[in-house]
Amino acid sequence: MKNLTIPLLIFLLFSFTAGAQTSEMQQYDSIMSIMKDSSLPLMERYYMTGDIENLSREHQIEVLKQLVPEAKMWEDKAVITRLYSIISLSETQLSHMEAAKNYLDSAFVYEGTFTNNNISGMMYYAAGVYHVTLTDFVEAQKNYYKAAEYFNKNEQKPGILTDVFYNLSIIYILWQDEKGLAELMKDMEQTPVDFPVQQILKLSVQAQYYYVRYTRTENAAYLDSATVYNNMAFDVYNKTDNPYDVGHQISDNYLSQALIYCFQGKIPEAKKCFEIGRKLMNPKQFDSDARILYISGLISYYLGDYQQAEDKLQTGLKLLESLSEEKQINYDESIISSYLILAKVYEEKKLYDKALEAERQSVLFSKRLYEQNTRKEINTLRVKYNLDQAERSVKQLTALNEQRARINLLAIGMVVLALVVIFLLVIRHRSRQKLNAHLLQIAGLKQQEADLTIKLQNAKLEEKEIEFQAMVSEAQQRRVQYYLEGLEVERNRLARELHDNVSNELVAIRMKIEGGKSTPEEVMDTLKALHTEVRSISHELMPPVFKYATLPEILEDYVSQRNQPEKTQVTLSILPEEGWEDIPQNIGLEIYRIIQEVTGNALKHAEANRIDITLLQKEGKIKITVSDNGKGFDKERRSTGIGMNIIQERVRNLKGQLMINTAPGKGTEVIVELLTP
Secondary structure, three states: OHHHHHHHHHHHHHHHHHHHHOOHHHHHHHHHHHHOOOOOOHHHHHHHHHHOOOOOHHHHHHHHHHHHHHHHOOOOHHHHHHHHHHHHHHHHHOOOHHHHHHHHHHHHOOOOOOOOHHHHHHHHHHHHHHHHHOOOHHHHHHHHHHHHHHHOOOOOOOOHHHHHHHHHHHHHHHHOOHHHHHHHHHHHHHOOOOOHHHHHHHHHHHHHHHHHHHHHHOOHHHHHHHHHHHHHHHHHHHHOOOHHHHHHHHHHHHHHHHHHHHHOOOHHHHHHHHHHHHHHOOOOOOOHHHHHHHHHHHHHHHHOOHHHHHHHHHHHHHHHHHHHHHOOOOOHHHHHHHHHHHHHHHHHOOOHHHHHHHHHHHHHHHHHHHHHHHHHHHHHHHHHHHHHHHHHHHHHHHHHHHHHHHHHHHHHHHHHHHHHHHHHHHHHHHHHHHHHHHHHHHHHHHHHHHHHHHHHHHHHHHHHHHHHHHHHHHHHHHHHHHHHHHHHHHHHHHHHHHHHHHHHHHHHHHHHHHHOOOOHHHHHHHHHHHHHHHHHHHHHHOOOOOOOOOHHHHHHHHHHHHOEOOOEEEEEEEEOOOOHHHOOHHHHHHHHHHHHHHHHHHHHHOOOOEEEEEEEEEOOEEEEEEEEOOOOOOOOOOOOOHHHHHHHHHHHHOOOEEEEEEOOOOOEEEEEEEEOO
16 A cells, blocks of 8 residues: 555646646556556556646546556446547547547447446437537437437536536537426536536526527527626626636637627627637637628628628628538528628618618528428427327227127127217227317418418519619619720820820931931930830730730730839749630630739739739639739728729629738739630
8 A cells, every 4th residue: 555655746746736747748658557557456547537628638648548558458348438438529529530430439449348327328428528529419419418318327427517508508509409408497507517618518508598588589688688697607707716717618609608798788898799709718619710701791890980890790601601502501591690680780780782682682591591490390380290190099999899808798788888988989099080180270370370471581582682773773784884984094094105205206216317416326225115115105005916826925015015124023833834715715805804903903003013914724713913012902991993993894794802911011903813715
């Protein structure tokens, strides 16, 4: 015993004073030296693994792995099962999913070979966390309930039950399952609270339940109830000795409360809660960015910063739609909420065509969600009717068999009684038939109501579509006007260049020749410069001849004319070098004009000493990039010029996408993406 006491004291010393006296690495080395000491009994070292939470996840895994070979030979298989389960849980938290799966499968090999309920529950809990990380929520729900079943078998319930029920609540919140949340609240009433984080988990489930109730009924009283439980969670967090341990968890309460304050019109309070929640939240949570963007956009809307609100909501919608597709999670309600707020933002910005489109999208998602819920209700009624019918048939057969037995036993004297019983059964049968007929009639009426609602929604959509088309027509007329104005401005500019440059230079040459003040060499140099100037202007006026040259050759000629190494260096990169001859002439001309316009803007206004042009054809797309190192500009403050309107119109006609990346002093990058014809 004396030999065992010294290592135990060393282990406890490192467990309680590591933060003050030694580094985490030194603590890890000391613990590993004990774990490798085979002179110590296995179970002594096994129980020590319950106090390694101060180590990093990676070091915890290594400590547990050290005991695996000996534990596999141990008679009690609960020991190796616990080690495998905790290693799998840690590997999942590090996103090492393949390793987590291997250890989880190894743990389930020993399922049913021991009677320790806590370790069986831990094994299923690790499986639930693994499936949640893979967004397989149906399988995760099964494993969490199995874990709760094992933990509840103990007379003294373990604190981890709170973690199990909270993880289940996250799934029910994603499913918007109000009934499931209500059942969890009842289950959690008797669960123990050993640590502050578990108390916060318990309060979070109650707060989320009332928030979901509010989304279903829009009854403001539920927001007040949710606020009460969130404030109780904040009090626990503020009083805890180690707030870092519960930081990720309490962030959910702060973000939820920020939404509640927005709906209550308390914007300063909402902004404060949002900032705290954003700092504390877990950045690895797969929908954290979408949630932050939605709340931030909502706050910006209430603060009147409509441009920022639009940017946040648009980006958040893209993330939600991507998550819905990739993770197979139904975010329809969140998407509907985002589109409704976005419609209000566009109305404030007087962008009524965009507002209409946002409302149209919200109606489409609402219609889809309504159809899903309607089908669910109808199927529920049908299942219930079939169950009632089966139950009635079983009862009838049972009653008939009993009656026949009585007839055989009591003979003729019981015949009258049997007839009475049969008569009563017939009456009951007819009553149940009438009841079932009413149920079917109710289901039919609900189906008719659903059909009428869908027709009404379609009529509203058609009406809004007509309004939308009218707005689109008006917008197209405005674009044509902008295009014509741009052409007029371009003609005026070329006329000024001919007058100011070419005409004045010709007059100067004539005067020098008449006065005999210039040598023939000076006259020839001036004429060459004028020739270059006129050739440049003619190139801008005349479209390139694709009949005699390919698009790359025409662009190389254009760049060679614009390249001024002493002032601005213009470079051209085309990938691949082959395959451009298949581009139709009309599209090649549009690409040439886009590059010509963007490069011209950079030469005239950017004050850049380098312009890089890249043309890339890959995977059915053409990507045009023109970047300069000039002075850039503020997109928020600077209005779009006529030249940029012409570029936008050309890109729109080609059904492409235009992106501009710039900032004051950061240069400008114009990116155009087109589908290969």
